[in-house]
Amino acid sequence: MTISYPSKIMTVLDVPEVRKFRTEFQYNFFEKDEKTNDRGNTVAFGVYDENNEVLISRKVPRYVRLMFETVDVRSNVSVDNEFAVDISTASNVHRLLHKNMWRIQSETDVATRGYSSLNLQDREIETKASRSMGLAVAVRSQSETKGKKKDLPDSRADVAKLLNSVTSSRVAGNWIMKVSGKLADQGVYSYSTRTRQRRRYRSSWSRELANVNHYSQFNDKFLGSILKKSIMDPANPFAGELSNLAKQSLDLQRTARLQSNPGVISDYEFIPNFRPIMTKPVSAGTYKNAVKIIGYLVDKIEYTSDRRVRRHRPIIIAASSVSSALDSKVKYGSAYRYSIRAIAMVQFQALNEETGQAYITTGLISSRPSPSSHVVCREYNPPPPPQDLDFIWDYRDKKMMMMWSFPVTSTRDVKRFQVFRRMTVNDPYELLAEYDFDDSEIPDPRKETPRSSRVHEMDEPSTIYVDYEFTKESEYIYTLCSIDAHDFSSNYSQQFLVTFDVNTNRLVKKMISPEGAPKPYPNFYLIQNSNLGIGDVSLTSDSITDSGHQKCSIFFDPEYLSIVDEQDHDLGLLSVSTKDTEGRYKLQVINTDRQKSQIVSIDVKDLRTGK
Numbered sequence: 312m313t314i315s316y317p318s319k320i321m322t323v324l325d326v327p328e329v330r331k332f333r334t335e336f337q338y339n340f341f342e343k344d345e346k347t348n349d350r351g352n353t354v355a356f357g358v359y360d361e362n363n364e365v366l367i368s369r370k371v372p373r374y375v376r377l378m379f380e381t382v383d384v385r386s387n388v389s390v391d392n393e394f395a396v397d398i399s400t401a402s403n404v405h406r407l408l409h410k411n412m413w414r415i416q417s418e419t420d421v422a423t424r425g426y427s428s429l430n431l432q433d434r435e436i437e438t439k440a441s442r443s444m445g446l447a448v449a450v451r452s453q454s455e456t457k458g459k460k461k462d463l464p465d466s467r468a469d470v471a472k473l474l475n476s477v478t479s480s481r482v483a484g485n486w487i488m489k490v491s492g493k494l495a496d497q498g499v500y501s502y503s504t505r506t507r508q509r510r511r512y513r514s515s516w517s518r519e520l521a522n523v524n525h526y527s528q529f530n531d532k533f534l535g536s537i538l539k540k541s542i543m544d545p546a547n548p549f550a551g552e553l554s555n556l557a558k559q560s561l562d563l564q565r566t567a568r569l570q571s572n573p574g575v576i577s578d579y580e581f582i583p584n585f586r587p588i589m590t591k592p593v594s595a596g597t598y599k600n601a602v603k604i605i606g607y608l609v610d611k612i613e614y615t616s617d618r619r620v621r622r623h624r625p626i627i628i629a630a631s632s633v634s635s636a637l638d639s640k641v642k643y644g645s646a647y648r649y650s651i652r653a654i655a656m657v658q659f660q661a662l663n664e665e666t667g668q669a670y671i672t673t674g675l676i677s678s679r680p681s682p683s684s685h686v687v688c689r690e691y692n693p694p695p696p697p698q699d700l701d702f703i704w705d706y707r708d709k710k711m712m713m714m715w716s717f718p719v720t721s722t723r724d725v726k727r728f729q730v731f732r733r734m735t736v737n738d739p740y741e742l743l744a745e746y747d748f749d750d751s752e753i754p755d756p757r758k759e760t761p762r763s764s765r766v767h768e769m770d771e772p773s774t775i776y777v778d779y780e781f782t783k784e785s786e787y788i789y790t791l792c793s794i795d796a797h798d799f800s801s802n803y804s805q806q807f808l809v810t811f812d813v814n815t816n817r818l819v820k821k822m823i824s825p826e827g828a829p830k831p832y833p834n835f836y837l838i839q840n841s842n843l844g845i846g847d848v849s850l851t852s853d854s855i856t857d858s859g860h861q862k863c864s865i866f867f868d869p870e871y872l873s874i875v876d877e878q879d880h881d882l883g884l885l886s887v888s889t890k891d892t893e894g895r896y897k898l899q900v901i902n903t904d905r906q907k908s909q910i911v912s913i914d915v916k917d918l919r920t921g922k
Contacts, residue, residue: 324418326655326678329607332379334649336641338690341724341796342372346616346753351640358401358628359635367637368721374639375647375686377609377626381634382653382678384602404605405629407588408654408675412625414586415608415654415675421585425531425567427560430650431549432524432683439548524682532571535564555620589673590661601658604631607651608677611638614646646687650680694718694725694795696804696826697774702789704811704818711781711809711818715774718793718801726751727794729761730776731803732787736823736834740790748772755798783811788823792830803828865898867915890916 342348354363355371367374408415419428433439529537538560542550609626628636641647654677661670695718703712718725726749731740745766781787791804806824811817828835857863873881896913 324421324657324676326418326604326653326676327382327384328678329382329651329653329681330380332377332649332651332681332684334647334684334686335376335378336373336686336688336690337376338373338643338688338722339368340372340722343750344752345372345643346645346751347642349640349642349645351638355637355639357405357626357636358630358633359637371637371639373641373643373688374637375641375649375688377636377638377649377651379607379634379651379681381632383604383631384655401629405627408606408608408627408629411588411675414588415677416584416586417652417677418679419528421676425571426528427531427534427563428526428528429556430524430526430680431552433521433548524680526679531563531567533564534567535561585659585672585674587672587674591671591673593669593671595669599658600660602655604653605629605656606631606654607636608654609636609638609649609651610680612648613642614648615642616644641688643688646685648683648685650683652677652680654678690722690797691799692722693799694720694722694793694801696801697728697791697793698804700789700791700805700807702807702809702818702820705777711778711811713776713778713789713791715791715804717772717774722795724795724797725793726796728772728774729792729794729800731790731792732778733833734787736788736837740833743778744776746773749796751796755796758798759800781809783813786810790824790833800830802826802830803833806833865913890914 351374352371355367355374359376417428419426535557538553538557541547542554542557544550547553607628609628611623611626613621613623615621623640626636626638638647638649654675657674657676659672659674661672662668663670697715698718699714699716701714703714704710705712713730715728726747728746730743730745732743733740742761742765745761747766747768748771750770778787778789786808788806788808790806793801803824804826805822806828807820808823809821810819812819823838824834824836825838828837875881896915898911898913899908900911901908
């Protein structure tokens, strides 16, 4: 007679996953230990309260906002009365989750004893695809031009055309063009007018692929060997991430093999893999199975500036109805990766086979983690220029003094002032002095390297500069810049032409430009004033001169064909075809010798659309 082995008990749970999880860094104000201090503030840690927004901006220097959609499960009406513990308040939920953190089980862990799950997500798929595409172009070009005098493709269109000719028809040439010209590698950023933060641009297709997480389960007896093979595969996109789990997986594999005996059926294999937080005896038939979402856990991994990886304790969100939370325990300059899990409290029926006693068994089950969200804790807003620039003549010492005020900024991170001077608007500015009062524990690397003799390090900031070279016969143009703790420079402040009138025996100052001129273009906002001899100053010239030629070629080679927002919606700011704007370009050619001219009309067609 054939006897079969008893079947294993399978407990299947499905806690809904959290959707649309995203993160956003907010920088409020400067702290000198911001790169090493991640103690945070209890006001901005956990559940976010909109009523405390003003308090948070004043007391919390920086934080990461966590945003997501709430989840819920269908449950019986009397679910609150069925639970063996009080979960009516957020403080009780927080205490419960904190105390039983090690007992929280994944829904897959309950169903599969002896198996481990891996949740992998390729956040850098756009960069990897672009590099692979570039390598394919180089290899293809070298094979085709071997022994021939041909150059490599010199435009995105040529690249797309080359690869499209040898690629399956299922792959669109437009997609190849997007990958080969990855905007993130070109330093293109998207700027949010709401948060005043810039982010490296990612196209919509790469965002969708980057949000795909690959979930797998592996038998613990073979987990270490499988991961070891995967890490050694140079084509594996997750090799770097899996290498951090190599030792842990080998230890788990060794333990699993020691506990198993292929020739013996163990009771261990048939015991339900469930870790209860509480059990309570009840009379049979007097209770109901129940489940309820009580909160969320946010898993947090830190990538420091020195390339170390640190796993933090999960952030507890002790409320099921909220859709945002804050994490103020972050360092400036570090990168963090977050994912979120919904936590459900469940009740099961349990029965003691020896005594027949029925029990309510209560446990905490987490959903599968959401796709991870990566955030870099850096701010990119330059400071405003110094304000209230004024000039005073010291009649006793016969010297000219410059005085100014700190710019008005809530970030309080201005750490340097630069004083500039030039003789005329046709001359570049010369750095007279840089006041460096940066008290950061770890200063940011400098992008500018001024002459050390012009840099004055000081413990306290100064807003006065004395120009000892200025005399009653001098005529100089002065301006200022401010630099913040993260080495971002402001534009120029107001620019003044300063002279001394010997007839009235007083200093004369005249503003020739308002504040805001970029450092490379000091004459950008120059006030046109013929009395100052700067009436003909212009950034660009509307004409070019040439001689000795009979033909010319005109090229239309725009850097970008469209400008899109963060959702890849075309803003309609650029129009390639002149037909779209109902206009045309005009080129006037003038022969100065014969005093004759000819106007050439130029139309631009968009060959992609047939316009």
